[in-house]
Structures are given as C-alpha cells and as structure tokens.
Amino acid sequence: MSTAERVQRRLDVLSGHIRYQSAHSLKAERCSSGESRDEKQSVQRAYPQRRQEVLKWNGWGYKDSKFYLNKDGVIEFTGKRYKIGGxxxxxxREFAEKRVGMDVQYHTPSxxxxxxxxxxxxxxxxxxCTVKEIVGESHVSDSVEDRVQHAHGHACHEVYALRHGQxxxxxxxxxxxxxxxxVVKIVEAASFHNVCxxxxxxxxxxxxxxxCPAxxxxxxxxVDMIEMDKILWIDEQNLTMCAQAGIIGDDLERQLKARGYCTGHDPDSREISSLGGWISTRASGMKKNTYGNIEDLLVGVKMVTSRGVIERACQVPRISSGPDIHHFIMGSEGTLGIITEATLKIRPLPEVKRYGSLVFPDFxxxxxxxxxxxRQHCAPASIRLVDNEQFQFSQVLKPSPSFFTSIKDRLKTFYVTKFKRFDPEKLCVATLxxxxxxxxxxxQEYRVYNIAAKFGGLPAGEENGERGYMLTMSIAYLRDIGLEYSVLAESFETSVPWDRVVDTCRNVKDRIQHESQRYQLIHLPFVSYRVTQTYDAGACIYxxxxxxxHGLSDPVRVHQELEHAAREEILSSGGSISHHHGVGKVRKQWLSETVSEPAVEMLRAVKQQTDPQNIFGSNNLISHISDKY
Structure with missing residues (x-):
C-alpha cells in the first residue's frame, strides 16, 4: 500500500468513526456530486446563490437595510433585521453636520x-466548456450583475470605485x-487551461x-463558495463539527443552535462572512475571550491547491509534526488554494447570557x-471599551426616546456628570x-465590577450593554449614507502591547489630524477608537x-495617504500590521517590515512550490514571484 493510500485509508476510517458516533445527533444532508438541487435548496441560509437578489452590489449588507434621509430631513434606518430598523x-444628522461637515446639499449618489x-x-x-461539465450550466455565469457583485470586497477604495464606475x-x-x-476538478481545469x-x-x-489584479x-x-453551505457532521463525544467552507456564520450558528451547540465565533460580519473566509484571514470574534479566535477553534481543514489537496491525516487536539500546516493555510488569503471543509470545536449552548456596561471617568x-x-483571567466573553468620541457617536444612534425613557436617561446623566463629576467630554464606556x-x-460579574470600581468605573446597566453589542451589526451601514453626501469612512485595526495602548490611540489620532491639514479639508477628520479584544500581553485597537x-478631486488617494500615515504611526509604536482583517493588497507593503524579509521569502517559496503557475493569482500578501505569468 502506498503512502497516499495509507493516508486515505486513515481518513476514511476516521470519517466513518465520527459519522457512526454522531448519526443519532445529526441527520444533515451530506454534500455529494449526486445531491439533488431540490434537496440543496431546502436548506435555509442567509442569502441565495445570486447575491444581488438580497445584497447591495455597491454597499454594505442587505438591500432592505439602510440609513436614509426621509422627507422631513431626518435620518432613518429601514428594515426589520436590526433593532434600530424602522x-x-x-x-x-446634526452630529454628522457638526463633526464631519456633512452637507445634504452636496448629494453624491451612486x-x-x-x-x-x-x-x-x-x-x-x-x-x-470544461467547468460547465463539472458544475452544470446553472452554476456558471458571465452576466454583468454577477461579475460586478464578485469584483470587490468592502475596502474603502473598492466601494468608491463601484459607486463611480471606476x-x-x-x-x-x-x-x-x-x-x-x-472544487478539485475546477482547480485541475484551471491549471490545465492556465486560468486565474x-x-x-x-x-x-x-x-x-x-x-482583481489590474x-x-x-x-x-x-469561485463562489456559497453553495457549499452544509454541516457535514457533528461529533458530540469529542465536541467537534465539520462544515463546508462556504457556510455563512449566521447559518452555521443557527443550525448548531438547533442541536444545542455553538462555535461562539462572533465577528462583526458574522451574518455575511463565511467559515472559509474566517480561516483564510485568521479572523477574530467579539466573544474570543470565552471561545477563542479562529486558530483556537480550528481542528482540521481541507484545502485544494494546484498540486493536490492539503489536509492532516488525523484530527487530534494537538500534534507535534514540524511546523503546523494549518498555519500555512490560515492567513493565506486565497493565494495557495481554496479551503473546502473545516472541522471546528463546538460547545454546548451557554446556560446563561447576560449583558452589562461600565462608564469610566476617562479612557x-x-x-x-x-x-x-x-491579568486576573476573569474576562467575560466580550469586553469592549470605546473612547469619548465613539461614545458620543453611539448616543446619536439612539431612536427618539419615549417620555419615561428620556427622564430615566436624564437622571442617569445627572448622576454621572453632576454627582460623580465625570466630564462629559472625557468619559468612556465599556460594554460587556x-x-x-x-x-x-x-x-465573573462580581469580579469584573469590583475591578472596575477600583478604576472609578460605574455600572451603566444591562440595556446599554446589549444595545452597544447589537449596534455593531448595523453600524457598518453608516458608510453608505456617508458616501451619499461626500463623507468617506473606513475602519482599520491593530494589536499592541498593554503599555502602548493609550499612547498608540492618541498618537494615531494626532497623526491623522496633523496630516489632514495638507489637504485643506473642510473639517478635520473624525477619528475614534475602541479596545475590542484583550490578551495577557496586549490588546486589539479598532x-x-x-x-x-467635498471639493477633492481624488478622495480615495487622500484617504489612502491618511491611512498610510496612521499605519506608519502604528508600526512605529510597536503595533501589528493587522489584528483580524488580514493583509490582502492594502497592507502588503508593510509585510516584510513586520515579519522580516527572510520570512517573506519563505512565503514566496511556499507559493512557488504549491502554486508554480500562480493559478491563485489574487496577488495578496506578496507580489508575483516572477513576471512569467
């Protein structure tokens, strides 16, 4: 028996063993080439194959959800997906006009x-012709709508280009x-016909x-993975599950919840992002303190490369077999192959879920x-601290309050600002x-609130904590209404050691506002920050x-130069190139400075060996190995 046959035999045995164990707990559809279309479409999921039916082609999220200016000149949020809806x-509007100079007279529609x-x-x-034989004609498209829908992610320059036809x-x-x-056959065909x-x-x-590289x-x-959206099996004894890489986060958690489990992975984009995307970008979630980042959850992964399939022959909690092959796949960002399946740890649904919030006199x-x-290892599932600017911003995202709610809010404000003497221009809030x-x-609650008290923190209520947590899902829609009125918005993140958190926040804000004076902007940029994930040795800053x-001929260039200055400030402060958004094309110029030139050459060598034809030619992380492609 050859080595390859022995490996396959072990995988077959492992697969059969797990499925035997879990047969009583999950009777999910298995994904196979013989699966009928009717069976496939019976599975409820976040959105259909043709994304443009429900998702915006030139903005964030769902078509039925957006901020807009109503006939009375007041900003509203449509739809019923979010609590802010309706x-x-x-x-x-007043906040946007005051803080970023938004003027509704200057309408810049897509x-x-x-x-x-x-x-x-x-x-x-x-x-x-070959790929139509592999997947069927209904699973292939060259329509303009489909091509444009797949031409971009949600980086600032991409969305701006979409809206302006660039x-x-x-x-x-x-x-x-x-x-x-x-997927194996598609990659083989692409290699044979030299397709990217x-x-x-x-x-x-x-x-x-x-x-797409220009x-x-x-x-x-x-290669859109949305049809690969099945949980293949659940192993209740070992608390693991295997799913296809195209499954969307909300769909994954909903299906697991129906069987009493969760992964706990909760990125801000969970309702739209996919399992394969989390792995390929080394994603992090809001509740990583309890459940871990994606690298902590991953037990096994299968990736198709132009040289064959990469996967471990065993799915064990830890293995000492040289450099971890998973860490070549995690963070590879589509440059080495296509992730098709992954095995993650799962947990029983938590017995209790509670929200909370704290207000501090200063950042x-x-x-x-x-x-x-x-330090005391008592962090709740999520603890996030927003600065004063972001706190004030969150206050204007509150719907019109009822009479009694308004009175309650005023009493709270009086207690914090008059009795406790917190400065409204300095205080900040943490959600829990x-x-x-x-x-x-x-x-945990007892310990966290006691620690907070030693730093002057006051409990601010469960309602504020839940509201702050839920706002994360809808706040991404704000960029679209900004672009309607000449306001460009973007986020970026880093991780830094604890002793540099405060200085990095302040230095980056000062650097952006200093650099912006070169461009004669109408208003200084609005810059805010929050600490979103914590570790023993440091924290993530967002x-x-x-x-x-308004009045700039090339706003994207100005934005890129401002973010470039911010990134240089972050790196000089000892911060990382990214915490969970990955590198892509936007940040790859700093990769060698971050990990060293020999490390980049090692990545090039892996790319050359795994994908010598550059079939996976997204041009992320590192530039082309040579110009022969």
Whole structure:
C-alpha cells in the first residue's frame, strides 16, 4: 500500500468513526456530486446563490437595510433585521453636520450599474466548456450583475470605485461549486487551461483581497463558495463539527443552535462572512475571550491547491509534526488554494447570557480596568471599551426616546456628570457580554465590577450593554449614507502591547489630524477608537476615520495617504500590521517590515512550490514571484 493510500485509508476510517458516533445527533444532508438541487435548496441560509437578489452590489449588507434621509430631513434606518430598523434618529444628522461637515446639499449618489462602463470579459472557451461539465450550466455565469457583485470586497477604495464606475478589472466568470470534489476538478481545469482563480466567500473583507489584479491578462474566475453551505457532521463525544467552507456564520450558528451547540465565533460580519473566509484571514470574534479566535477553534481543514489537496491525516487536539500546516493555510488569503471543509470545536449552548456596561471617568481608567481584568483571567466573553468620541457617536444612534425613557436617561446623566463629576467630554464606556454556567457568570460579574470600581468605573446597566453589542451589526451601514453626501469612512485595526495602548490611540489620532491639514479639508477628520479584544500581553485597537471629501478631486488617494500615515504611526509604536482583517493588497507593503524579509521569502517559496503557475493569482500578501505569468 502506498503512502497516499495509507493516508486515505486513515481518513476514511476516521470519517466513518465520527459519522457512526454522531448519526443519532445529526441527520444533515451530506454534500455529494449526486445531491439533488431540490434537496440543496431546502436548506435555509442567509442569502441565495445570486447575491444581488438580497445584497447591495455597491454597499454594505442587505438591500432592505439602510440609513436614509426621509422627507422631513431626518435620518432613518429601514428594515426589520436590526433593532434600530424602522426608527428615526433625530440627532444623527446634526452630529454628522457638526463633526464631519456633512452637507445634504452636496448629494453624491451612486451611478446606476446600467450606466457604467464594464470591462470586456477575457474568455477561455475550453475552460468554460470544461467547468460547465463539472458544475452544470446553472452554476456558471458571465452576466454583468454577477461579475460586478464578485469584483470587490468592502475596502474603502473598492466601494468608491463601484459607486463611480471606476473599474479596471473584474472577474470574467463566476462558478458555484457544490462540494469538495467539484472544487478539485475546477482547480485541475484551471491549471490545465492556465486560468486565474480567486476564491470568494462572504465578500466582506476590507483589505482588497478579492479585488482583481489590474494587470492580469488571463481569464479570471471567481469561485463562489456559497453553495457549499452544509454541516457535514457533528461529533458530540469529542465536541467537534465539520462544515463546508462556504457556510455563512449566521447559518452555521443557527443550525448548531438547533442541536444545542455553538462555535461562539462572533465577528462583526458574522451574518455575511463565511467559515472559509474566517480561516483564510485568521479572523477574530467579539466573544474570543470565552471561545477563542479562529486558530483556537480550528481542528482540521481541507484545502485544494494546484498540486493536490492539503489536509492532516488525523484530527487530534494537538500534534507535534514540524511546523503546523494549518498555519500555512490560515492567513493565506486565497493565494495557495481554496479551503473546502473545516472541522471546528463546538460547545454546548451557554446556560446563561447576560449583558452589562461600565462608564469610566476617562479612557486611561478604562484601559487600566481592562488590563487588570486580563491579568486576573476573569474576562467575560466580550469586553469592549470605546473612547469619548465613539461614545458620543453611539448616543446619536439612539431612536427618539419615549417620555419615561428620556427622564430615566436624564437622571442617569445627572448622576454621572453632576454627582460623580465625570466630564462629559472625557468619559468612556465599556460594554460587556457574559456567557457560561450560572455560577461562573455570577463570579465573573462580581469580579469584573469590583475591578472596575477600583478604576472609578460605574455600572451603566444591562440595556446599554446589549444595545452597544447589537449596534455593531448595523453600524457598518453608516458608510453608505456617508458616501451619499461626500463623507468617506473606513475602519482599520491593530494589536499592541498593554503599555502602548493609550499612547498608540492618541498618537494615531494626532497623526491623522496633523496630516489632514495638507489637504485643506473642510473639517478635520473624525477619528475614534475602541479596545475590542484583550490578551495577557496586549490588546486589539479598532480605529474609525471619517472625513468630508467635498471639493477633492481624488478622495480615495487622500484617504489612502491618511491611512498610510496612521499605519506608519502604528508600526512605529510597536503595533501589528493587522489584528483580524488580514493583509490582502492594502497592507502588503508593510509585510516584510513586520515579519522580516527572510520570512517573506519563505512565503514566496511556499507559493512557488504549491502554486508554480500562480493559478491563485489574487496577488495578496506578496507580489508575483516572477513576471512569467
């Protein structure tokens, strides 16, 4: 028996053993080449194969959810997906006009797709014929709508280009595989016909990772994983589950919840992003303190490369077999292959879930509290600290209050600002999420609130904690209304050691506002920050930057130069190139400075060996190995 046969035998035995164990707990559909379309479509999921039916093609999220200016000149939020939906926000417009100079007279609407110049498709007829035989004609498309929908993630420059029709290169064909074997055949066909493949998960990335390289001359095919959305098995004894890589976060958690489990992975983009995307970008979630980041959850992963399939022959909690092959796959961002399946740890649903919040006299006090909570290892599932700017911003996102709610809020404000003498221009707030066994949650609450008191922190209520946590899902929609009125908004993040958290926050804000004076902006940029994930040795800082670009001929260039200055400040402060958004094309210029040039050369060597034809030519992380492609 050859080595390959022995490995396959072990995988078959392992697979059979697990499925035998879990047969009583999950009777989910298995994904196979013979699965009927009717069976496939019976599975409820976040959105259909044709994403443009429910998702915006030129903005964030769902079509039925958006901020807009109503006939009375008040900003409202539409739809019923979020608690903020259907409410008017009377203070939001005033805040935007005061803090970023938004002027509704300067309306900058998106162009219609039908009016935009669309690059002609590059067609490799032999590949097209082959791939139609593999997946079927209904799972292949070259329509303009599908091509544009897959031409971008959600980086600032990508969305701006979409709205203004500034396409340089978009995918020439979209393919929707349904299972691992089809992906293997697609990659083999691409290698044979010399076609460029770009994997596409949820399309939520903000690093330019799915953007087509402008100089790519070959046919570019976007391999959309949305049809690979099944949980393949659940192993209740070992508390693991295996799912196809295209499954969307909300769908994954909903299906697990129905059987009493969860992964606990909760990124801000959970309702749109995919399992494969989480792995390929080394994602982190809001509740990582309890459940871990994606690298802590991952037990096994299968990736199709142009040289074959990479996977471990065993799914064990730890292995000492040289460098961890998973760490070549995690963070590879579509440059080495297509992730098709993954095995993650799961947990029984928590017995208790509680929200909370704290108000601190200033940001330094809040950071001190978070540091002590991390030091004592009593952090709740999520603890996030926002600065004063972001706190004030969150207040204007409150719908019109009822009479009694208004009185209650005024009493709270009086107590904090008059009795406790917190300065409204300095105070900051932390939101808390506790999950687990009842006794453990009670113990965590007791310890966290006691630590907070030592840093001047006051409990601010469960309602504020839940509201702050839930706002995260809807706040991403704000960028779209900003672009309607000449306001550009973007976020970026880093991780830094504890002793540099406060200085990095202040230095980055000062650097952005100093650099912005070169561009004669109407208003200084609005810059805010929050500490979102904590560790023993440091924390993640998440920045927001908004500026009014009215009168600028090239606002994207100005934004990129401002973020470049911010990134240089972060690196000089000892911060990371990214915490959970990945590198993509936006940040790869700093990769060698971050990990060293020999490390980059090692990545090039892995790329050369794994993908010598550069079939996975997204051009993320590192530039082309040579110009022969």
């Amino acid at each position: 409410h008017s926000l009377p203070k939001l 162009q219609e797709l039908s009016d935009m110049p669309i690059p002609m498709a590059v067609v490799n007829e032999k590949f097209v 396409f340089k290169r978009i995918p020439d064909l979209i393919v929707w595989p349904e299972n691992h074997n089809q 493949l770009i994997p596409f998960g949820g399309g939520t990335n903000v690093s330019g990772a799915v953007e 100089d790519e001359k070959r046919m570019i095919v976007s 330094e006090s809040g950071v001190g509290c978070m540091r002590e909570v991390a 999420v506790f999950e687990g066994a009842r006794e453990d949650v009670a113990s 920045f927001y930057m908004l500026f009014n670009y």
